[in-house]
Amino acid sequence: MPDDFSQRRPYNAVSDFVDANVARGLGKKLAFVDPDRSLTYGELQSRSCQFAAALRTLGLRSEDRVTLLLNDTVDYPVAFWGAIRAGIVVIPLNTFLTAAQYAYILADSRASTIVASAPLAQTIWPILDRLPYLRNIILVGAIAEDKTAFPGREVHLFEEVLAREQPKPCLTETVSDEVAFWLYTSGSTGDPKGVKHVHSSLMATAKLFGQGVVGINENDVVFSAAKLFFAYGLGNAMSFPLSVGATAALWPYRPTPESVFEMMRRHRPTVFYGVPSLYTALLSHNEICRGAGSDRLRVCVSAGEALPAHIGERWRAAVGVDVLDGIGSTEMLQTFLSNRPGDIHYGSTGKPVPGYDAKIVDESGRELGDGEIGELVVRGPSAGEGYWNQRAKSRRTFAGEWTYTGDKYQRDKNGYYFYCGRTDDMFKVSGMWVSPFDVEAALVSHEAVLEAAVIGKEDADGLIKPKAFIVLKNGYAADERLIETLKVHVKEQAGPWKYPRWIDVRPDLPRTSTGKIQRFKLRDEESQAPGH
Helix, strand or coil: CCCCCCCCEEECCCHHHHHHHCCCCCCCCCCEEECEEEHHHHHHHHHHHHHHHHHHCCCCCCCCCCEECCCCHHHHHHHHHHHHHHCEEECCCCCCCCHHHHHHHHHHCCCCCCEEHHHHCCCCCCHHHHHHCCCCEECCCHHHHHHCCCCCEEEEEEEHHHCCCCCCCCCCEEECCEEEEEEEECCCCCCCCEEEHHHHHHHHHHHHHHHHHCCCCCCCCCECCCCCCCEEEEEEEHHHHHHCEEECCCCCCCCHHHHHHHHHHEEEEECCEEHHHHHHHHHHHCCCCCHCCCCCCCCCEECCCCCCCHHHHHHHHCCCEEEEEECCCCCCEEEEEEEECCCCCCCCCCCCCCCCCCEEECCCCCEECCCCCEEEECCCCCCEEEEECCCCHHHHEEEEEEEEEEEEECCCCCCEEEEECCCCCEEEEEEEECCHHHHHHHCCCCEEEEEEEEEEECCCCEEEEEEEEEECCCCCCCCCCHHHHHHHHHHHHHCCCCCCCCCEEECCCCCCCCCCCCCCCHHHHHHHCCCC
């Protein structure tokens, strides 16, 4: 694929990410490894060809849609690239949703086929009557008896449909501007939306961020605690390593500190990808050490939410490796603002990734100067084509070449961008903007606080003031003295007008399955509270 990603031409993404690696002699090299199995580049090519043929045998044709409800195992890339090889639109599904959420996405996408890990497929059974478009269910890791659990549907076993097909080379003709896959947004601000991405977007992110910033190369072994089903993880453990012939270690379950350290020791990755809440949990664990368990670790990456400066600094001190904090989105597919090796400014999101442009605008679209807070808009070759069946929202988000991110930012005189919160999370106190992230960062910098979320709440006079929800570290109790100490701490760290007038101690905070705090749920809870 040429570097001019905007030029329309015949192109199928699988040719670069799978076939090209085999063609240059990497057929026997390890592409993926999970706790039970491994997959070479040659095996990925042959099995993806078999799966492409299997989908055709089941009656799917170009531009039909197939959903993946799969844990991160070596079967995932086979199904993902097999569908793209066949010219079929593939839709990864979040594996941590409820049956009601699956019902919404499956009905919204009108997918005719789902490929599901056997334990996850049970979530679909109660909602079958709400899925008139779903015809085929392909079960991964199942036995023959499992096929009877889905009456009225064609049920197949993954290994059986592969075995019926020959691994003949096949590649459906598509073009670079053609939609290859959808990703549903995480729902941090409401119902998820299906973002349509074209074939060329994967290599655009791999070259611009994976190779250009992370510096991924053929000798790397990567481990992403972030899952393949969403944009960040898909780049981390799929498109980035495959773009250079590297190896990805996959973990099928929820990442806990214990499992992350085990993966680090077992696979000795050179590149690790996480999210801020995981870095915080790892730093609080007694196994934290130099290299976090990998003697080959050279770079760490964070996204999903802004990384508090003290977390990045503590990680560097404890592990000996910097964290490249950045921001991406489902709409842009991967990271477009980032710190980079040799240019790290903890507390900031860094600068635009080469190949992307960013600016900050006010409500009328006027570009703002340094130090002013406004909405971040970005343009680059990986922007989505639009939302599926969401015309008004598509027009608001995808405005010509520019994509509106929904994030409030300010830029300093040196060109570093600083996250201020989601556009609907910001509020004014005494006429001045307050970023929830600023208050949260001040709270979690105190030794007693593990996590924090901040919203705006009306006081008795009808004025908006900050309210904080916090999770305490083990060994700390919520008493009046601690609450007052935290208020003073925020005044000193963030500014006197930003301190939380109310602090609510919770056992946990509402989050999306990708780790983002759902402040809108806290706002809804407050609005429904007695006396509001």
